[in-house]
Amino acid sequence: MLSSIYTLPEEVINLIAAGEVIDSIAAVVRELVENSLDAGATRIVVALWTQQWRVRVADNGCGMKLTDLRQAATAHSTSKIRSCDDLWKITSLGFRGEALHSLTQLANLEIMSRPALTSEGWYVRYDAGGKVLEAATAAIAPGTVVTVSDLFGNLPNYREGLPAIAQQMKAVQSTIQQIALCHPHVTWQVWQDDREWFNISAGKTSQQLLPQMLRQVRVGDLQELTVEVPNPDTSPTATRAFLNLVLGLPDRCHRHRPDWVRVAVNGRRVKLPELEQTIITATARTLPRDRYPICFLHLQVAPNHVNWNRHPAKAEIYLHHLEYWQEKVTQAIEQALRIHPETIPESLHNSRVSKLIKAAEATSGYHYNRQIQNTKVESHNSCPPTYILKAVAQVNNTYIVAEHPGGLWLVEQHIAHERVLYEQLVDNWQLVALEPSVILNALSPAQRSQLERIGIEIEPFGEQMWAIRNIPAMLQARDDCADALLELSLGGDLQTAQVAVACRSAIRNGTELTLEEMQTLLNQWQRTRNPRTCPHGRPIYLSLEESALSRFFRRHWVIGKSHGI
Ligand code: ADP
Numbered sequence: 201m202l203s204s205i206y207t208l209p210e211e212v213i214n215l216i217a218a219g220e221v222i223d224s225i226a227a228v229v230r231e232l233v234e235n236s237l238d239a240g241a242t243r244i245v246v247a248l249w250t251q252q253w254r255v256r257v258a259d260n261g262c263g264m265k266l267t268d269l270r271q272a273a274t275a276h277s278t279s280k281i282r283s284c285d286d287l288w289k290i291t292s293l294g295f296r297g298e299a300l301h302s303l304t305q306l307a308n309l310e311i312m313s314r315p316a317l318t319s320e321g322w323y324v325r326y327d328a329g330g331k332v333l334e335a336a337t338a339a340i341a342p343g344t345v346v347t348v349s350d351l352f353g354n355l356p357n358y359r360e361g362l363p364a365i366a367q368q369m370k371a372v373q374s375t376i377q378q379i380a381l382c383h384p385h386v387t388w389q390v391w392q393d394d395r396e397w398f399n400i401s402a403g404k405t406s407q408q409l410l411p412q413m414l415r416q417v418r419v420g421d422l423q424e425l426t427v428e429v430p431n432p433d434t435s436p437t438a439t440r441a442f443l444n445l446v447l448g449l450p451d452r453c454h455r456h457r458p459d460w461v462r463v464a465v466n467g468r469r470v471k472l473p474e475l476e477q478t479i480i481t482a483t484a485r486t487l488p489r490d491r492y493p494i495c496f497l498h499l500q501v502a503p504n505h506v507n508w509n510r511h512p513a514k515a516e517i518y519l520h521h522l523e524y525w526q527e528k529v530t531q532a533i534e535q536a537l538r539i540h541p542e543t544i545p546e547s548l549h550n551s552r553v554s555k556l557i558k559a560a561e562a563t564s565g566y567h568y569n570r571q572i573q574n575t576k577v578e579s580h581n582s583c584p585p586t587y588i589l590k591a592v593a594q595v596n597n598t599y600i601v602a603e604h605p606g607g608l609w610l611v612e613q614h615i616a617h618e619r620v621l622y623e624q625l626v627d628n629w630q631l632v633a634l635e636p637s638v639i640l641n642a643l644s645p646a647q648r649s650q651l652e653r654i655g656i657e658i659e660p661f662g663e664q665m666w667a668i669r670n671i672p673a674m675l676q677a678r679d680d681c682a683d684a685l686l687e688l689s690l691g692g693d694l695q696t697a698q699v700a701v702a703c704r705s706a707i708r709n710g711t712e713l714t715l716e717e718m719q720t721l722l723n724q725w726q727r728t729r730n731p732r733t734c735p736h737g738r739p740i741y742l743s744l745e746e747s748a749l750s751r752f753f754r755r756h757w758v759i760g761k762s763h764g765i
């Protein structure tokens with residue numbers, strides 16, 4: 201039984217504080233690598249020696265002078281902030297001046313550094329308090345090499361309790377990948393036990409990095425979007441806010457877990473469940489059931505809108521104006537998924553084809569009415585459309601061959617129409633009176649409450665019979681109303697019901713269409729918010745890009761040569 205209160209010895213206090221920042225090999229890598237990035241490095245080499253519990257990070261950043269080296273590992277020493285005010289202007293990854301000091305408590309720390317534009321580098325070894333034990337000149341290239349060895353050597357029990365090395369290395373890899381995604385202009389080389397482990401090449405944007413981490417994903421499977429957005433408050437802050445999004449196209453790639461729904465703020469991956477949920481919601485109904493998007497979202501916000509002091513590892517933050525960002529993210533995802541000239545390669549906006557298409561569009565009326573009257577044509581979208589697809593032919597009464605300036609698409613008519621109708625239903629779910637009412641029999645209590653849940657009015661109509669008084673507008677004119685209502689009674693939420701209605705109402709495959717009808721469908725479909733997949737997540741079109749066609753037909757061959765003339 202503990203009966204008295206004692207003040208802890210300083211040594212213990214220091215160890216506890218150090219352990220909050222540095223709790224694993226991956227945390228060492230994170231802190232050292234973030235220092236390299238703060239130093240402006242564009243090339244970072246990480247080497248790990250697992251037996252020795254040693255980590256070395258070498259960079260080509262700005263380096264440190266000897267006076268800085270003497271100061272760097274003492275408690276709370278940082279070059280990044282000076283006053284309280286600065287805490288709200290943080291643009292660097294580090295600011296607490298804790299990492300190097302903590303490392304001296306938990307490991308042996310050595311640094312070699314040479315500032316750019318100087319001819320002299322220094323080697324420094326530190327003691328457990330961060331004081332310099334030894335300093336000597338060293339011949340190195342400009343930049344910094346930090347070596348941490350015998351990590352947790354003075355805490356054998358702690359070391360014992362850590363996960364197996366293989367698992368720790370996995371954590372190191374994912375730490376580096378996350379940081380790399382946030383800083384795509386940096387080239388990485390990672391070594392393990394004197395063997396090259398993996399590399400990450402620099403790219404213009406994170407779109408070029410993601411496929412290096414997810415091998416089955418190719419650059420073309422991703423849509424990238426960077427938009428500048430107004431700062432959410434009116435305070436006169438000079439910083440501009442940006443939203444960068446790399447999104448897996450739903451017809452090309454998705455995951456069975458939400459493990460690649462990732463958010464970063466100002467250069468660091470963070471856990472922001474609210475924004476992750478926004479991403480999942482915005483891509484729902486474009487993916488198959490129980491699949492999740494691949495999405496990397498990076499926000500650059502005014503530094504005073506982030507509070508990093510929610511967690512020592514800075515993985516959890518408070519982000520101001522969260523709702524504003526949720527709205528912007530939803531809009532950006534919608535924009536990224538749409539079909540518009542910018543997302544089609546090699547588009548020639550002013551080409552003859554687009555003029556032809558515009559002319560065709562002007563004369564076409566919407567009257568294919570074999571299945572259902574379509575009343576809500578293109579009402580949800582107020583901006584004038586840029587139609588880029590031209591209907592050319594129908595194949596097997598199932599696929600529409602569509603031409604655009606960059607090549608050819610095959611569009612499956614049923615699911616393209618299903619996508620159109622589904623979005624119309626979501627935007628305008630209307631129930632209309634059913635005259636005369638439809639009589640259904642043998643509805644179970646569950647079926648009845650399901651129908652009531654989506655707004656259908658039901659009245660008992662005698663023994664085991666019910667009269668249905670209203671119906672979704674789109675189903676009104678059908679002669680299979682009863683079947684449709686039974687289908688709706690079988691379960692699911694309103695969205696599921698909307699999907700079912702859209703599917704039932706959409707034009708069937710096997711239906712012959714005129715060119716005009718095809719064109720109208722293409723026009724409507726191009727303007728949907730999520731044209732790539734149907735609400736069940738099936739791809740809607742197959743694209744044959746002109747560049748691929750030209751490669752296939754060897755158009756680069758010089759004819760004379762290839763004929764041996
Ligand atoms: P913080 O990053 O919070 O400032 P650290 O303990 O991680 O604290 O680093 C202390 C200081 O040492 C930094 O502020 C920086 O000036 C310097 N420093 C650390 N690593 C490097 C590096 N790789 N290149 C240049 N300077 C560095």
Ligand code: MG
Pocket residue numbers: 231234235293294295297299
């Ligand atoms: Mg740091």
